Amino acid sequence: MNAVLAGFRGFAGYLGGVLGADAYKKYLEHHEASGHTGPPLTEREFWREKTDRQDTNPQGRCC
């Protein structure tokens, strides 16, 4: 049962990674590792900033 649960968690985590759901976690890791100069953005600020940046920096999607 635990193996099934772990497998499901792993799959969900993978799918989350592919969707980019862990972007904030990675940002915090980077912030931590790069010698911070101030407090990190909050989760809400981070996602706002991320999607607003995409407005001027579009990513292609293929056919």
Place this chain on the structure above:
Amino acid sequence: MGTMPDGTQGDSTHGSMRGASTHATAQLDDGVVPDPSLPPTSVDESVRDAADRTWTPAKIALWAAIALLGGVAWFLLAIVRGETVNAIWFVFASVCTYLIGYRFYSKVIERYLTKPNDRRATPAEYKADGKDYVRTDRNVLFGHHFAAIAGAGPLVGPVIAAQMGYLPGTIWIIIGVVLAGAVQDYLVLFFSMRRGGRSLGQMAREELGVIGGTAALVATLLIMVIIVAILALVVVNALGESPWGVFSVGMTIPIALFMGVYLRFIRPGKVMEVSLIGFVLLMAAIIGGGAVAGTEWGAAFFHLDKVTIAWGLIVYGFIAAILPVWLLLAPRDYLSTFMKIGVIVMLALAIIVVRPEITVPAFSEFAGRDNGPVFSGALFPFLFVTIACGALSGFHALIASGTTPKLIEKERQTRLIGYGGMLMESFVAIMALVAAISIDRGIYFAMNAPVALTGGTVETAAAWVNSLGLSGVNITAGDLAQTAKDVGEQSIVSRSGGAPTLAVGLAHIMQQFIGGTAMMAFWYHFAIMFEALFILTAVDAGTRVARFMLQDSIGNFVPKFKEHSWRPGAWLCTAIMVAAWGAVLLMGVTDPLGGINTLFPLFGIANQLLAAIALSVCLAIAAKRTAPKYLWIVAAPLAFAAVVTITASFYKIFSPVPAVGYFANNAAFTKALADGKTSFGTAKTQAAMEAVVRNTMIQGWLSIVFVVLSIIVIITAVMATIKALRNTAAGLPNAEHEDPAQASRVFAPAGFVPTAAERDLAAAWNQLPAGERLEKSGHH
């Protein structure tokens, strides 16, 4: 394969290998000074070579078995001419060929051409910003890259190409990807990564000079317009006169808006959660669509003709491209990715479980002719442009030089992500082909031929199909009506564009897997829904990307346009791009000759000309870094793509056969008009005849512009290549546009499964105190 060094030993062996392994590559003269306090950032070259070259009996047996199974599968598909062939052999033939291509051919490219060096930091490491440049676990990035490259293209082309039988398409998809498509993706990804994630356009300007670079940019922009227009045409054809489809696809817009608001204001960052909610809502929209279309008002309200839908799509495209990303594009992208992975896994499972019998012949009656009803033109070159995505897709070069190179963790992973990701897309194309050929051939032709041939009703369509004289084909009007009823549509006659055929095939397979005939309508609309979702995302993103390219181009003359946040400029450029693809879309929708049937070749030609441009850039770069005798790795697919697309363009421009040549058709219709005829061929009115004259003229000129631009790019690339080879021969240095090498401070395995040496090295890294190594990238 011998013992592997642990952390400390690794360091010392590394030093001692310095002299011993210089013959392998020039890697250790790479100008990289690793941090001595860290374990090695790369598996030692000689250790990796030894492991690669050690053939244990188990390894030999495994590869012999793969080769044997693949051989048997190919034999059954290509040589044996039975009544039927089981779909499972398509799976075995493709997967075994991919494995062999990946294990052997991509390693040849790696060894002699790309020569990745894991001691060098990737852009995700030396430009790390926690946002755009982020080291990403290779398996996650594989899925991410795959989701970005694969869309509706590989689902549509193989379906249309099935007119010629299953074998030509199958061979081209599988062999083409191994030798051309995956090579292009891998090389562009690698070269872009070495250049800090620069775009294809920037690389073209650097390597090919102003003329080549400008031609590449203009060609890319035009090609994007054509591709977006024809993808939109596929959606219009799938939704025309389909109340159920219009309702459920239309509902994706409010669902995406809701998700956007949810993520922005209610629970920021809960991407998985909102994707699940969105998925449930999507399913509800599909089921609800059936109920709505079943009511009288629903059927009346959502029953839209194709022209109305096309206008709707144009208005939608403009609004979607100027709305902020968070509101519509980002959430729909989540939905689209979510569906993509789910659908493909499900389709693969269903084909393996159901294993449908295929009755379509290997070569159909149309394989040797140039007047097939679904697309016209002979097998060579038109089959090779009809199937672009899945075998060789130039559009991928824009992705492989966009987001992905900024996320790569280690240089060696580019082979898995670039080459492997494209193999995966090819597999999707094979499954789409299987789904399309699992339906009755009579139904296939009734669905994919233009109204001008089928007459539009079940009776005329059945009579027309039976008159084709196809072996084993005998359908009745009742069969067509019943199929339409099964999938919840009013009619399936002349639903060209590939998507509806794939949806019928998929429904046919899935209902045997889950749900039975009662579920067929659901599966059909499920398939239409996800194809529309992929395409709408591609339309949005394509319009945005094209808008920025246009803004930058105009910005060279009017600097104000370079300011991306300047609203009037953004809106004007968006409007221009939408008008451009909208015009082509409307032309396709109203074309008396059956838009998709005449325009789809243009889509394939455009896509593969882009591939020729990308491969040209790769050739110019490769000439600077490998011996001339290995340049064939790039030159061969480039030559093939160039020959195919230029020949196809020349047919489209110069062929005297009206069904093939745009100008021949134009002349025929012009003459008919001058003679005062009121109907000619499939055009039944004078207005329709004038439309044909107009459309063929535009299509002909588009072909000319594409092919001229591409020839310019190819010539400049060949000149750059010759110059690089001469410089090398004369001992002169070539201009190097790579970012300077910097020492990496991280380690990660290269493939899906780490090798023994990689595991040992990873263990050494794990023993390092947390403070001394960079954080591992997010891993599940």
